[in-house]
Amino acid sequence: MSDNKSKLTILFQGDSITDGNRGRSEDPNHIHGHGYVYLIASRIGAAYAEHGITFINRGVSGDRAVDLYARWETDALAYRPQMISILVGINDILRGIGEGEANFDRYERSLRRLLEEARENDPSVTLVVCEPFALRTGMTAERWEQDWEPRLIEKQRVARAIAEEYDAIFVPLQSVFNEASNRADASYWMWDGVHPTTAGHTLLAEQWLSAVNFEQWLRERL
Numbered sequence: 001m002s003d004n005k006s007k008l009t010i011l012f013q014g015d016s017i018t019d020g021n022r023g024r025s026e027d028p029n030h031i032h033g034h035g036y037v038y039l040i041a042s043r044i045g046a047a048y049a050e051h052g053i054t055f056i057n058r059g060v061s062g063d064r065a066v067d068l069y070a071r072w073e074t075d076a077l078a079y080r081p082q083m084i085s086i087l088v089g090i091n092d093i094l095r096g097i098g099e100g101e102a103n104f105d106r107y108e109r110s111l112r113r114l115l116e117e118a119r120e121n122d123p124s125v126t127l128v129v130c131e132p133f134a135l136r137t138g139m140t141a142e143r144w145e146q147d148w149e150p151r152l153i154e155k156q157r158v159a160r161a162i163a164e165e166y167d168a169i170f171v172p173l174q175s176v177f178n179e180a181s182n183r184a185d186a187s188y189w190m191w192d193g194v195h196p197t198t199a200g201h202t203l204l205a206e207q208w209l210s211a212v213n214f215e216q217w218l219r220e221r222l
Contacts, residue, residue: 008052009080010044011079011085012037012056012085012087014068015064016195018033020037031056032057039205044209058076064091065111068110069110069114072117082124083126084126085128089155108158115166115168127163129163129171130171132173133176134190135189
């Protein structure tokens, strides 16, 4: 058994997609929510049980990147995680559409600060940046071409660039959902265009596991 048992912590941050209606108590049956975080924690936790890895979900429904930054110390850095995964951006887009061009977009600045402070707090931390994604269905369908798609493409560009800048693992997700939409309607994967269904969360979890290459990461940590 590894001497590093119970010393590895993986923390997930983001909005409602990460939140997954997670419990706010220490009840282990609900702390990871019912989305991709739960799926990732269940698979890694079962496969590497001897390492006693801790999984923490601190996603909050409705959050933008700037909201993550406002609680970054207490809801991320304070846990001293060895890996931090971030998925955020959809609410930045939604708020921008609601407020029009006058809205001041803090996404790029906030995301950069999140990664910068995580690196300052622990230079060895592994950072994971997940690509924000959406499909043309439900709430996004009516204004897809004029509002949703261009804003989404810009957020995706920013997320990828900042991930490269801070040597973070980038998890591409839009292409995964685009390809899946050739197999079933967009609404099968995202019921309203932004929130994944159970099947959609499975795609997200599988892509995360593939991009992170957890077994190799664990070998390097132990």
